[in-house]
Amino acid sequence: xxxxxxxxxxxxxxxxxxxxLFTSGHRTCQGCESALVMKLMIKAAGPRTIVLGSTGCxxxxxxxxxxxxxxxxxxxxxLGSSGSAAxxxxxxxxxxxxxxxxxxxxxxxxxxxxxxxxxxxxLSAISAALTHNEYNxxxxxxxxxxxxxxxxxxxxxxxxxANSTFSPPGTLHRIMNRxxxxxxxxxxxxxxxQARYIATGCASYATDMMNKVRKALTIGGxxxxxxxxxxxxxxxxDPMYSHELGVLAVQTGIWVQYEVxxxxxTLNGPSKVLARGKKRLPVEEYLKRQGRFAHFxxxxxxxxQSQIDEMWEKWWIPGVVPxxxxxx
Amino acid sequence: xxxETRVGPLETEExxxxxxxxxxxxxxxxxxxxxxYPIRPYDTVMQFVSKLIANGELTCEYIVAESEHSxxxxxxxxxxxxxxxxxxxxxxxxxxxxxxxxVTCGLRLPMVAMVGNRALDDPGAFGCEHNDALAVRDLGxxxxxxxxxxxxxxxxxxxxxxxxDPRVFLPCAISTDGAFLTHSQQIVKVxxxxxxxxxxPPYDRGKFQLHPDNPITIAPQVNEDWxxxxxxxxxxxxxxxxxxxxEAHQEFVDIFGRGGDPFLEExxxxxxxxVLIGMGTLALPLKVTVRRMREKGHKVGFIRxxxxxxxxxxxxxxxxxxxxxxxxIDRDYSLGSPLNGGVLFNEVRSIMYSAPERVPIIGFVAxxxxxxxxxxxxxxxxxxxxxxxxxxxxxxxxxxxxxxx
Ligand SMILES: Cc1ncc(C[n+]2csc(CCOP(=O)(O)OP(=O)(O)O)c2C)c(N)n1
Ligand code: SF4
Ligand SMILES: [Mg+2]
Numbered sequence: 142x143x144x145x146x147x148x149x150x151x152x153x154x155x156x157x158x159x160x161x162l163f164t165s166g167h168r169t170c171q172g173c174e175s176a177l178v179m180k181l182m183i184k185a186a187g188p189r190t191i192v193l194g195s196t197g198c199x200x201x202x203x204x205x206x207x208x209x210x211x212x213x214x215x216x217x218x219x220l221g222s223s224g225s226a227a228x229x230x231x232x233x234x235x236x237x238x239x240x241x242x243x244x245x246x247x248x249x250x251x252x253x254x255x256x257x258x259x260x261x262x263x264l265s266a267i268s269a270a271l272t273h274n275e276y277n278x279x280x281x282x283x284x285x286x287x288x289x290x291x292x293x294x295x296x297x298x299x300x301x302x303a304n305s306t307f308s309p310p311g312t313l314h315r316i317m318n319r320x321x322x323x324x325x326x327x328x329x330x331x332x333x334x335q336a337r338y339i340a341t342g343c344a345s346y347a348t349d350m351m352n353k354v355r356k357a358l359t360i361g362g363x364x365x366x367x368x369x370x371x372x373x374x375x376x377x378x379d380p381m382y383s384h385e386l387g388v389l390a391v392q393t394g395i396w397v398q399y400e401v402x403x404x405x406x407t408l409n410g411p412s413k414v415l416a417r418g419k420k421r422l423p424v425e426e427y428l429k430r431q432g433r434f435a436h437f438x439x440x441x442x443x444x445x446q447s448q449i450d451e452m453w454e455k456w457w458i459p460g461v462v463p464x465x466x467x468x469x
Numbered sequence: 470x471x472x473e474t475r476v477g478p479l480e481t482e483e484x485x486x487x488x489x490x491x492x493x494x495x496x497x498x499x500x501x502x503x504x505x506y507p508i509r510p511y512d513t514v515m516q517f518v519s520k521l522i523a524n525g526e527l528t529c530e531y532i533v534a535e536s537e538h539s540x541x542x543x544x545x546x547x548x549x550x551x552x553x554x555x556x557x558x559x560x561x562x563x564x565x566x567x568x569x570x571x572v573t574c575g576l577r578l579p580m581v582a583m584v585g586n587r588a589l590d591d592p593g594a595f596g597c598e599h600n601d602a603l604a605v606r607d608l609g610x611x612x613x614x615x616x617x618x619x620x621x622x623x624x625x626x627x628x629x630x631x632x633x634d635p636r637v638f639l640p641c642a643i644s645t646d647g648a649f650l651t652h653s654q655q656i657v658k659v660x661x662x663x664x665x666x667x668x669x670p671p672y673d674r675g676k677f678q679l680h681p682d683n684p685i686t687i688a689p690q691v692n693e694d695w696x697x698x699x700x701x702x703x704x705x706x707x708x709x710x711x712x713x714x715x716e717a718h719q720e721f722v723d724i725f726g727r728g729g730d731p732f733l734e735e736x737x738x739x740x741x742x743x744v745l746i747g748m749g750t751l752a753l754p755l756k757v758t759v760r761r762m763r764e765k766g767h768k769v770g771f772i773r774x775x776x777x778x779x780x781x782x783x784x785x786x787x788x789x790x791x792x793x794x795x796x797x798i799d800r801d802y803s804l805g806s807p808l809n810g811g812v813l814f815n816e817v818r819s820i821m822y823s824a825p826e827r828v829p830i831i832g833f834v835a836x837x838x839x840x841x842x843x844x845x846x847x848x849x850x851x852x853x854x855x856x857x858x859x860x861x862x863x864x865x866x867x868x869x870x871x872x873x874x
Contacts, residue, residue: 188681188684189681190681191550191679191680191681193546200690201690204686204688204689204690205689205690206689206690206691206692206694206695207689209686209689211684211686212684213681213684214679214680214681214683214684214685214686214687215684215685215686215687216546216549216679216686216687216688217687217688217689218542218546219538219542219568219569219572221538222538222539222542222569224539225534225538225539225542225543225546226542226546228532228539228543228546229502229542229543229544229545229546229547229549230546230547230549230550230679232502232530232532232543232547232552233501233502233530233546233547233548233549233550233551233552233554234550234552235530236501236502236529236530236547236552237501237550237551237552239528240499240501240528242501242551242671243551243680248680248681265535265536265539266535266536266538266539266542268535269534269535269539273532
């Protein structure tokens with residue numbers, strides 16, 4: 142399995158395949174953007190794909206016995222195992238094809254994980270997978286910014302100050318999550334110079350996201366994607382606003398859309414325009430629509446804004462590369 | 470084209486360690502995916518594996534993982550797409566992989582692992598102790614204890630054959646006593662590939678293979694609706710493994726001309742009054758002691774348990790009642806367990822509850838942390854057991870042997 146499937150870029154949603162490979166049968170919340178990520182991901186990848194899913198909402202809510210929504214072969218993997226699942230599957234296929242024990246053909250291997258499974262627990266396995274150049278695989282981290290499946294607990298990918306069942310605001314401590322969100326994709330891009338493709342995405346920008354999946358699978362070797370997925374239950378908003386929140390996350394500059402292809406960093410879509418100087422929307426527009434920030438004071442909002450401003454004004458590349466020591 | 474034909478036995482004799490023997494088995498069994506992570510003493514097998522690969526004597530995907538958890542998860546997933554796999558660990562490394570060890574059974578994925586038995590570290594020990602491998606005894610792992618380097622290579626072939634049998638589809642661990650077996654060289658008959666091919670069919674995952682041509686969903690959420698039925702199926706697979714082991718063993722004996730009894734190795738038990746039971750390399754000092762004591766007229770014998778899972782309950786139940794007393798040696802501990810005894814001791818006592826006559830059974834905890842089980846200490850265990858036989862019982866059913874008080 143030395144070659145990959147050549148998946149052509151889509152020039153708009155209308156070009157996307159009609160065939161659904163993630164169909165009815167799942168039981169995610171109404172307005173669950175992570176479920177949309179699954180649907181777009183596999184639509185982009187196509188039927189000759191094996192999907193591995195680590196524990197989390199996209200396993201538990203998606204794969205009830207006898208009502209699996211997956212048309213493609215699918216297998217559960219442990220919470221911290223997305224990297225290992227992708228690696229083991231790709232290695233198994235490669236060995237069998239190399240020894241002519243299986244028909245030689247390019248089969249996509251995608252392992253997905255949540256932010257808890259990927260940015261926290263499974264980080265070392267993902268990092269290891271990204272160093273194994275000889276295997277073609279994609280690890281997709283769908284980030285709903287909490288351990289959602291276990292009742293919305295704070296993760297290393299949760300935003301500063303967010304209310305979660307492990308970080309509830311109280312009378313003594315209003316802000317219980319005092320950690321800033323990890324820069325997972327940037328860290329992985331910086332740390333794995335030979336991984337050919339690392340990208341962020343958001344289902345609100347569906348064509349962009351699908352094309353990134355296609356590029357990740359076509360380019361070969363181990364690749365990584367990180368999507369930001371509004372989660373009505375964990376973020377506490379009316380499910381009808383999921384799409385809008387994804388757009389707001391990008392337009393306030395909180396979430397940066399980019400790809401790192403063979404070491405070259407490109408900001409995409411609205412993020413590119415913001416980098417050229419278009420005015421960002423105030424983060425308050427994003428924060429105030431979500432119950433998880435309802436306890437924020439104006440000072441909290443101002444602090445949040447200051448961190449985002451710093452990222453856009455002081456970082457070498459906003460959202461990707463932090464400032465160097467010699468920078469102002 | 471060469472017309473040379475080989476004559477004589479299709480085997481060569483080589484001076485190799487238990488670890489090297491298993492590495493050679495990997496090449497002969499044409500293993501597809503191997504994952505490694507360093508921890509003493511099992512890691513020696515991977516040193517040999519990597520050398521075999523480097524020299525072109527073994528072709529496989531070889532991944533040095535970043536942890537034991539990943540090591541076992543990687544081969545688990547490779548097995549799901551139909552690849553023959555091998556991995557291994559020791560002591561705390563095996564425990565680091567524990568989550569993967571557990572789910573592999575539930576997924577019914579065959580896997581062969583070598584455990585280089587090692588103490589669970591703190592306070593600072595990495596000598597031989599059996600608590601590492603024994604920790605998975607309730608989960609669905611087939612567990613074998615090897616006594617010699619020959620056992621290592623032979624058991625490896627048996628392990629793939631039994632684990633990959635569709636009636637079983639369970640992981641199998643070969644336990645090798647750290648240092649005593651992993652690092653000690655012995656003369657080993659290494660078979661020719663043609664013999665191994667005759668014995669070991671290719672792994673065929675059949676309708677459970679994860680592949681786009683067979684788009685199944687593996688391990689969906691079943692919860693209380695189905696989990697009991699599925700656990701029951703895994704239980705049935707473990708029960709069936711008994712017959713599969715017997716069948717495979719018989720064929721092994723037919724093809725390779727060695728192997729003996731599938732579950733137990735008996736040493737001078739025929740007319741014995743008292744016997745000691747144990748697992749692994751302690752067989753060696755015990756056999757020496759049996760011979761020496763017999764020279765002095767003591768009717769003693771030794772029984773080595775080869776497969777701990779499935780447990781040779783029926784065999785022991787049939788065998789043990791005829792002795793006047795039985796001593797069970799554990800190179801492990803089970804703190805707070807009945808009589809505060811070791812794991813094997815408790816299992817043997819449990820199965821003997823069904824015996825028509827209750828033979829005194831005494832437990833010995835010995836050789837922890839790699840401490841040597843010496844000839845004098847085995848003699849001491851025989852003497853304690855003999856005393857119980859003479860007196861028809863004992864007040865002290867559990868002894869720690871060779872401990873400074
Ligand atoms: C080793 C382990 N620890 C804890 C859990 C419990 N658990 C199940 S799902 C889950 C949440 C995972 O969060 P994330 O990866 O962000 O996925 P999400 O549920 O948010 O989709 C946790 C902690 C587990 N399954 N395995
Ligand atoms: S809790 Fe969030 S991620 Fe989980 S199913 Fe609901 S909306 Fe989706
Ligand atoms: Mg999450």
